[in-house]
Amino acid sequence: MNDYQYDNQTVRGFIISSIFWGVVGILIGLWISIQMWAPSWNIAPYFTFGRMRVVHTNGLAFGLGIGAIFGIFYYITMRLSRRPLLFPKLARFHLYLFNAAITLAALSLFAGMNQSLEYAELEWPLDIGVVILWVIFAVNIFGTIIKRKEEQMYISLWFIIATVVSVAVLYIVNNLFIPAGLFKSYHLFAGVNSANVEWWYGHNAVGFIFTTPILAMFYYFLPKSTGLPIFSHRLSIISFWSIVFAYLWTGAHHLVYTPLPNWIQTVAIVFTMFLIAPSWGSVVNGFYTVAPDWSKMRTNYLTKFFILGITFYGLQTLQGPTQGLRVVSQLIHYTDWVPGHVHMGTMGWVTMVVVASVYYIIPKIYDTEIYSEKIANMHFYLVLIGQLIFSITMWITGIQQGALWKAVNPDGTLKYTFIETLVKNYHFWHMRTLGGIIFTVGMLFFIYNIFMTIRKGKALSAIKREGVR
Amino acid sequence: MAGAIYRKPILFAIVSAIVILIGTAVTMFIPMLTPQMHPKLENLKPFTPLQLAGRDIYQREGCNNCHTQTVRPLKTEVMRYGEYSKAGEFAYDHPFLWGSKRTGPDLARIGKKYPDMWHYKHFEDPRAFFAESNMPSYGWLKGRSLDPEDIKSHMDALSFPYTADDISGLSGKDEMDALVAYMQVIGIAVTKTAASEAKPRVKAEEPENPLAGDQKAIELGEELYEGNCEMCHGEHGKGDIGPSLVDNIFLYEEGDLADDDYFEIINNGTSEGMVEEGRTAKGGMPSFSDQMQKNEIWSVISYIRSLQKK
Incomplete structure (x- = not known):
């Protein structure tokens, strides 16, 4: 009997749950993208844009993102510690509690219970639930690492530890709220201070949910799936410490030109520029890892996902700092450029690496091969095309919006009323929905492929059991 | 030995925590302890129960997903919306509602810009005003009565002052009344004086219409x-x-x-x-x-x- 089997089932449970929440989040994303150009798709009170947008962001960040992080981190930690989880039953309980929490989270957001801080919308009773989830996770991860049977901690474990510690600090501080009944609360902080705390959190939620955990996966699964060792251990050390140090200084680049004290904005912009270095440390490390044998891009289907993923990470970490600069911010801030930027990161980097990790894990758990590489390749090209259509159209419309808002007549009056600038977005918003549909179809190929692999794996293990008897 | 840290998970966690807390302290914790993060304009008043109820609805409906509430100190932005936002305007905003995306226009200077009736009609049917607007209709807020006890507890949580009459006055009002009351109070602590200074009243250069009858x-x-x-x-x-x-x-x-x-x-x-x-x-x-x-x-x-x- 395999020691890992019970834990593997927990890992699989998290992966399937995260895929489920991913589907919910993506479908709601499509719906709200239609609402942008067809207001009749708002069905009050539960299905209006204002309520559904937060279900979309929370569903994907916490349902898909955190769900995948829980499952994949358990998987990686076991392998790098050379032992099963220290508390297998607790991990299983964690899985059930996670799904209960996400279900309640989605329902409460549909009901309009909303703290109004981006990525910290959940009301206070659910915040407590999230903290409990995180503590359970931390206990199991740390316990397993402490009792490991491998002396050195590999790069991925550093990123895992930093993620577990940082998210705890960020989440608790930003969610300090004054309760006013069970379903309502008010931020402990007010005005500019509230804004500063929120974006310290908001930007680092991106850092420690969409960056460090995904890097942990990247550093583990890229060498695993290509059979090529990481290019430079030293480079990964430098990248790691500088990224976890610099990230926390940068939140205020979301608040450029707001009433927040100018020096905080400037410090944030400077550190944001600095962040290019450690980000590209990982990009370079990824490229040079595959450099000895670029034919892997052709012969190993997973390499494409990882290399395109880290490429979008590289582009993201150049575009992001550029946006922080005042001269760029004043043009594109508050426009559709920003959702274009975010979706390159989430659809191009996070999802690419997560699905590739899942493609690696599921066959490993069942000791089999992926159901169809051909379908995986179809999936790859569809999500790539869908994401590019999405991001590029949003960048164009963002620049257009920014320029129209600034346009003046020769006599100095504004050239366009707000509604005139809005109407010019509609074509681009149609294109965005199209990009979203293509991406969604790609993800359906992925889900089908995973589902069929599990079916194949179950059939195989049934045969093996019969054979032993 | 620097290399030892990669073999000691607890030490590694502690060092990581210290590393992330440096930037946190400099840009977030320490400023919080200084007065620059707690400014308040002299004529800024806490929200009344009706206004707070409106703000709660603004939060519930996620208005901040499409509307910002900060005017940046940029020329065309001040022209479009009015005086740029001041730090001292937001002392009672728990949390801030500056938003990050302008699908619709900024609302930092919406207070008193239009008469109440404009808002009632616009909420009910935005496309009656702007045929190509993509804003959802909010006519369904009408007739949804407010819960005075609930609002009282919200006022208490924030320690905002109110009178018994304020609370009893809430019965008979609906969610639409509250939302309009909130609209009309946004950003008015500043506009009255500063905006008129920023934009002097212009006299017509010609006494009669040069384009009359054209x-x-x-x-x-x-x-x-x-x-x-x-x-x-x-x-x-x-x-x-x-x-x-x-x-x-x-x-x-x-x-x-x-x-x-x-x-x-x-x-x-x-x-x-x-x-x-x-x-x-x-x-x-x-x-x-x-x-x-x-x-x-x-x-x-x-x-x-x-x-x-x-």
Whole structure:
């Protein structure tokens, strides 16, 4: 009997749950993208844009993102510690509690219970639930690492530890709220201070949910799936410490030109520029890892996902700092450029690496091969095309919006009323929905492929059991 | 030995925590302890129970997903929305609602810009005002009554002052009343004085309309009227939220006004107590100086004159 089997089932449970929440989040994303150009798709009170947008962001960040992080981190930690989880039953309980929490989270957001801080919308009773989830996770991860049977901690474990510690600090501080009944609360902080705390959190939620955990996966699964060792251990050390140090200084680049004290904005912009270095440390490390044998891009289907993923990470970490600069911010801030930027990161980097990790894990758990590489390749090209259509159209419309808002007549009056600038977005918003549909179809190929692999794996293990008897 | 840290998970976690807390302390914790993060304008008042109830609804419906509440100190932005936002305006905002995306316009200076009735009608049917608007309709808020006890507990949580009358006054009000009350209080601690300083009232250069009777100007004026004026002054100037333009009553007194008075009212808007030709305005008309050029304003006046002749 395999020691890992019970834990593997927990890992699989998290992966399937995260895929489920991913589907919910993506479908709601499509719906709200239609609402942008067809207001009749708002069905009050539960299905209006204002309520559904937060279900979309929370569903994907916490349902898909955190769900995948829980499952994949358990998987990686076991392998790098050379032992099963220290508390297998607790991990299983964690899985059930996670799904209960996400279900309640989605329902409460549909009901309009909303703290109004981006990525910290959940009301206070659910915040407590999230903290409990995180503590359970931390206990199991740390316990397993402490009792490991491998002396050195590999790069991925550093990123895992930093993620577990940082998210705890960020989440608790930003969610300090004054309760006013069970379903309502008010931020402990007010005005500019509230804004500063929120974006310290908001930007680092991106850092420690969409960056460090995904890097942990990247550093583990890229060498695993290509059979090529990481290019430079030293480079990964430098990248790691500088990224976890610099990230926390940068939140205020979301608040450029707001009433927040100018020096905080400037410090944030400077550190944001600095962040290019450690980000590209990982990009370079990824490229040079595959450099000895670029034919892997052709012969190993997973390499494409990882290399395109880290490429979008590289582009993201150049575009992001550029946006922080005042001269760029004043043009594109508050426009559709920003959702274009975010979706390159989430659809191009996070999802690419997560699905590739899942493609690696599921066959490993069942000791089999992926159901169809051909379908995986179809999936790859569809999500790539869908994401590019999405991001590029949003960048164009963002620049257009920014320029129209600034346009003046020769006599100095504004050239366009707000509604005139809005109407010019509609074509681009149609294109965005199209990009979203293509991406969604790609993800359906992925889900089908995973589902069929599990079916194949179950059939195989049934045969093996019969054979032993 | 620096290498030892990669073999000691607890030490690694502690060092990581210290590393992330440095930036956190410098940019977040320490500023919080200084007065620069807690400014308050002198004439800023805490929200009343009705306004807070409106703000709760603004949060519940996620209005901040499409509307920002900060005017940046950029020229065209101040022209479009009004005086740029000051740190001291937000002392009672738990949390801040500055937002990060302008699918709709910024709302930092929406307070008192339009009469209440404008908001009621616009919430109910945004497309009646702007045919191509993508804003959801919020007419369903009407008739959903407020819960005074609930709002009282929210006021208590924030330690905002209120009277028993404030609370009992809430019964009979609905969610739409509350949301409109909140709209009308956003950003008014600053606008009253600063905006009028920033934008001096302009006098018409010509006493009479240079485009009077010009057919082309009347056509352009009609188009502009439909886009900018019709939502308040009704079809063909018959009046609606705003007064009729064809009934010979102007600023609450019988008798027409001269062309240059028309120009000044359209260009500058009206405010409570403003005096034009000896008549006192009650306010409610926004300024259109940033939306319309001079000849466009004269064209609108040509159009209104053509309506009056009918």
